C-alpha cells in the first residue's frame with residue numbers, strides 16, 4: 001500500500017535522524033519495550049472498536065495500529081518488502 005510504504009520511509013528517517021517534537025523519535029528514544037507496549041494497547045483498541053460496530057472508529061484504530069507496527073518493523077529491521085514476500089509465499 002502506497003501510504004504504508006511512504007510512512008515506512010518517514011519512520012526510517014526518524015530512526016536515523018532524531019527530530020525535536022516528533023512522536024516517532026520519542027518512541028525510538030524509549031526503546032523496544034515502549035514500542036511493544038503501544039502495539040499491545042493499539043491492538044486492544046482495534047478489538048474494542050470492532051466490537052462497538054463503529055466503522056470510522058475502527059478505521060482510526062487500525063491506522064493507529066499500523067503506524068505503531070511500522071515503528072516496530074523499523075526498530076527490528078523488517079520492511080514491507082519482507083511482508084510482501086511472506087504474503088506472496090502464502091498465496092494459493
Ligand SMILES: N=c1c2ncn([C@@H]3O[C@H](COP(=O)(O)OP(=O)(O)OP(=O)(O)O)[C@@H](O)[C@H]3O)c2ncn1[C@@H]1O[C@H](COP(=O)(O)O)[C@@H](O)[C@H]1O
Nearest residue numbers: 007010011014019021022023024025038041063064067068
Ligand atoms: N501515523 C502517525 C501516527 N498515528 C498515531 N500517532 C501518534 O500516536 C500517539 C498515540 O496516542 P496515545 O494517546 O496512545 O499515546 P500518548 O498518550 O500520546 O503517548 P504515550 O502513551 O505513547 O506515552 C499520538 O501521539 C499520535 O499522534 C502517530 N504519529 C505519527 N504518525 C505518522 O508519522 C509521521 C511522523 O510523525 P512525527 O514522528 O510525530 O514527526 C507523521 O507525519 C504521520 O504520518
